[in-house]
Amino acid sequence: MTHSRTFTPEALAALRERYRIERERRVRPDGTRQYLSADARFGYYAADPYTETAGRDPVRDRVEAVVVGGGFGGILAGARLRQRGVERVRVVETGGDFGGTWYWNRYPGIHCDIESHVYLPLLDETGYVPEWKYAPGEEIRRHAVRVAEKFGLYADALFSTSVTALTWDETDGTWIVGTDRGDEFRATYVVTATGTLSELKLPGIPGIETFRGHTFHTSRWDYAYTGGSPDGGLTGLADKRVGVVGTGATGVQVVPVLAEDAAHLYVFQRTPSTVDVRANRRTTAADVGAGRPGWASARRDNFLRVTSGEGAEEDLVADRWTASAGLLEKLLPSFRRQGDRAAFETEYEIADAARMNEIRARVEEVVTDPETAEKLKPWYRYACKRPTFSDLYLQAFNRDNVTLVDTADTHGIERMTQRGVVVGGTEYELDCLIFATGFSVGVSGVHSGRLPVTGRDGVRLQDAWRAHGPRTLHGFTSNGFPNLVQLAGTQSASSVNHTHVLDEHAVHAAALIAAARARGAVIEPTREAEDAWLAVCAEDAPDHAWFHAECTPGYYNAEGRGRPNGPTAYPHGAVAFHDLLRRWREESLEEVLRAPGAVRD
Ligand code: NDP
Numbered sequence: 115m116t117h118s119r120t121f122t123p124e125a126l127a128a129l130r131e132r133y134r135i136e137r138e139r140r141v142r143p144d145g146t147r148q149y150l151s152a153d154a155r156f157g158y159y160a161a162d163p164y165t166e167t168a169g170r171d172p173v174r175d176r177v178e179a180v181v182v183g184g185g186f187g188g189i190l191a192g193a194r195l196r197q198r199g200v201e202r203v204r205v206v207e208t209g210g211d212f213g214g215t216w217y218w219n220r221y222p223g224i225h226c227d228i229e230s231h232v233y234l235p236l237l238d239e240t241g242y243v244p245e246w247k248y249a250p251g252e253e254i255r256r257h258a259v260r261v262a263e264k265f266g267l268y269a270d271a272l273f274s275t276s277v278t279a280l281t282w283d284e285t286d287g288t289w290i291v292g293t294d295r296g297d298e299f300r301a302t303y304v305v306t307a308t309g310t311l312s313e314l315k316l317p318g319i320p321g322i323e324t325f326r327g328h329t330f331h332t333s334r335w336d337y338a339y340t341g342g343s344p345d346g347g348l349t350g351l352a353d354k355r356v357g358v359v360g361t362g363a364t365g366v367q368v369v370p371v372l373a374e375d376a377a378h379l380y381v382f383q384r385t386p387s388t389v390d391v392r393a394n395r396r397t398t399a400a401d402v403g404a405g406r407p408g409w410a411s412a413r414r415d416n417f418l419r420v421t422s423g424e425g426a427e428e429d430l431v432a433d434r435w436t437a438s439a440g441l442l443e444k445l446l447p448s449f450r451r452q453g454d455r456a457a458f459e460t461e462y463e464i465a466d467a468a469r470m471n472e473i474r475a476r477v478e479e480v481v482t483d484p485e486t487a488e489k490l491k492p493w494y495r496y497a498c499k500r501p502t503f504s505d506l507y508l509q510a511f512n513r514d515n516v517t518l519v520d521t522a523d524t525h526g527i528e529r530m531t532q533r534g535v536v537v538g539g540t541e542y543e544l545d546c547l548i549f550a551t552g553f554s555v556g557v558s559g560v561h562s563g564r565l566p567v568t569g570r571d572g573v574r575l576q577d578a579w580r581a582h583g584p585r586t587l588h589g590f591t592s593n594g595f596p597n598l599v600q601l602a603g604t605q606s607a608s609s610v611n612h613t614h615v616l617d618e619h620a621v622h623a624a625a626l627i628a629a630a631r632a633r634g635a636v637i638e639p640t641r642e643a644e645d646a647w648l649a650v651c652a653e654d655a656p657d658h659a660w661f662h663a664e665c666t667p668g669y670y671n672a673e674g675r676g677r678p679n680g681p682t683a684y685p686h687g688a689v690a691f692h693d694l695l696r697r698w699r700e701e702s703l704e705e706v707l708r709a710p711g712a713v714r715d
Contacts, residue, residue: 121464129467136493137666140385141674142525148673149315151554152331155323156316159549163334164220165210167274172296177202177270179627180291180301182277182565185214187307187601187616189258190235193265194617194624195305200631204270204301205262206277206293212262214309216255221332221364221550222371224251224344227392227503228611229431231402232417235613236261237410243402247433248394252344272297280304280560281568282596287636287710289597303627303637306560307601307616311553311669317359321530328546332364333553339546340375348375355543356380357535359527360550361387362668363502368550369516370506379516380542382535384526385499385666386492388473390434392503403430414614421610422687434503435610438496441465445497446656450685453657466495480508489520498665555669560600569595587639587647588695589684590622591706593714596638597630599623605651607684607691618692625699626706635707638714643705654685 121129142148152160178200181188184207192203209217226233230249234257237243242257262268272293279292288300314331316322330336337343341350348371356376358365361383372379403409419426420436423443429436444465448458474491481487490508492499510516521527521537528536534544560567560575561584567575573594579585586592589606590599601619602608609615630637659676667674684691708714 145673176300177204179303183307190620192267194620196265198628213258223367232414243404351376354545357547365550366502373510387502449656494666607688609688
């Protein structure tokens with residue numbers, strides 16, 4: 115395979131054919147149904163290993179605002195509400211503390227692969243300056259706690275508690291909030307910040323329940339069994355045969371640490387990730403310009419501009435994410451021109467092939483055994499799966515105590531027995547099997563049905579959206595659901611730096627609530643405003659279904675079935691969306707407010 119940047123039409127056709135074959139090897143008829151949820155008889159996989167649930171009396175009071183979820187979305191919503199003078203803000207969180215994904219995920223090797231100086235929110239406000247380009251998970255979790263403390267969010271928070279129902283009471287102008295701890299309290303405003311990839315999933319491997327060894331999911335790491343900490347030192351594994359299922363962003367981080375400490379490690383791979391250079395290093399305040407007022411938000415804005423393909427005079431972060439921005443720039447026009455295949459082939463495909471060749475060449479350079487190297491090479495387009503970054507992962511396969519087991523031909527692990535795992539007719543005996551198999555998509559959030567929301571006139575949000583499709587203004591508010599503000603919902607815009615998006619949304623949510631509070635008004639958009647926003651989302655809606663239909667299966671494309679088009683997001687990207695929100699707040703915010711008791715259709 116050539117590593118040159120010029121590709122003949124024949125070479126591109128051959129590559130396309132290779133990608134098609136690799137995709138076909140992996141597509142399963144059961145698609146997303148291949149996974150198991152961690153409930154009912156598998157509920158123990160989701161139990162909180164970090165905090166014991168303490169008994170308490172049910173809460174029956176009244177607060178100004180309830181925030182559903184205590185990850186960075188909920189923390190930022192709480193912080194921004196406090197800045198706006200909202201006193202009683204109650205965050206309700208399933209975990210035993212603030213942190214969300216960083217509360218649950220504490221697996222050894224955990225780091226964020228977005229630069230810490232743009233990922234950690236509110237650095238300007240807290241004065242904190244991360245010391246590493248990519249921060250370890252524990253530092254990020256502590257920052258979540260730092261922000262929650264600074265903004266007084268602990269006072270009213272309810273932990274180890276999940277909201278189970280939200281019901282609007284028009285006579286009182288409040289939401290009645292029910293939880294799984296028997297609470298029933300009232301809140302004038304609701305902000306939902308329920309996250310996107312928050313429910314762990316398990317592979318539906320036949321016989322999974324028969325395995326007699328130890329098992330757990332990476333998002334509930336069992337340090338009592340492994341010993342050690344997120345920094346490593348897993349002494350409990352010194353005499354253990356350990357298996358890990360999954361080689362996504364989590365698997366790539368956890369494998370090198372397991373390789374160090376396990377007697378033997380079997381890595382069960384179905385699709386290899388792209389593993390690019392990481393180059394983590396210590397940074398000084400001077401390196402990142404910390405100290406100048408607004409340095410962190412300026413850096414964050416710069417990262418968003420560069421990674422959104424919007425162009426910027428300077429690339430401040432200058433890492434492998436920003437290096438890929440040129441690729442994205444070439445991909446988006448072919449989506450925007452309603453799936454223009456010719457534009458794709460001239461503007462994107464060659465650049466993608468060159469990039470993927472670099473990724474595959476790196477595998478060859480690092481991994482000494484040619485057969486293992488071949489299995490670790492990813493054969494799909496760069497944007498098909500979430501990229502990963504590591505200077506330790508590929509190297510781990512050069513160790514004598516690490517075995518790569520490729521499961522692509524059998525669509526994953528064939529079955530489990532009492533003693534271990536069967537692939538291609540071979541049984542691999544294990545003491546412990548760790549699932550790095552990721553999270554369900556589309557099951558959290560108010561529209562999923564897991565959290566029933568009953569608005570004006572007893573209408574269930576889930577029913578209304580199932581019947582007519584999601585209807586929002588800017589993704590935040592909906593007619594019939596007064597004073598309910600959704601963070602990072604459908605019909606908004608996303609970015610790889612999710613905390614940035616969450617913060618922009620938190621600022622917006624707090625502005626809506628502050629305005630309603632100041633005027634004694636209720637937040638509720640008209641149906642016309644929703645129609646207008648739907649039209650904005652539909653106009654220029656990108657056509658990317660064809661692109662994802664050619665990708666290997668994964669959560670980006672509903673396990674190979676493709677991703678639906680349609681007005682599911684604001685089509686012009688996060689930079690334009692944030693500008694639009696800012697302008698709208700200055701010029702038109704009043705349009706979403708109504709007098710209490712006034713009818714709004
Ligand atoms: P993913 O969904 O990305 O990966 C799951 C892995 O499990 C895949 O390799 C999948 O293979 C494999 N798998 C599933 N079922 C089977 C089976 N039956 N047999 C064999 N293999 C199987 O989950 P992750 O937890 O890795 O990552 C989820 C997301 O979390 C990331 O995409 C990212 O957004 C975020 N994350 C971010 C990090 C950061 O540093 N910022 C770090 C870690 C996670 P296949 O690909 O074939 O389906």
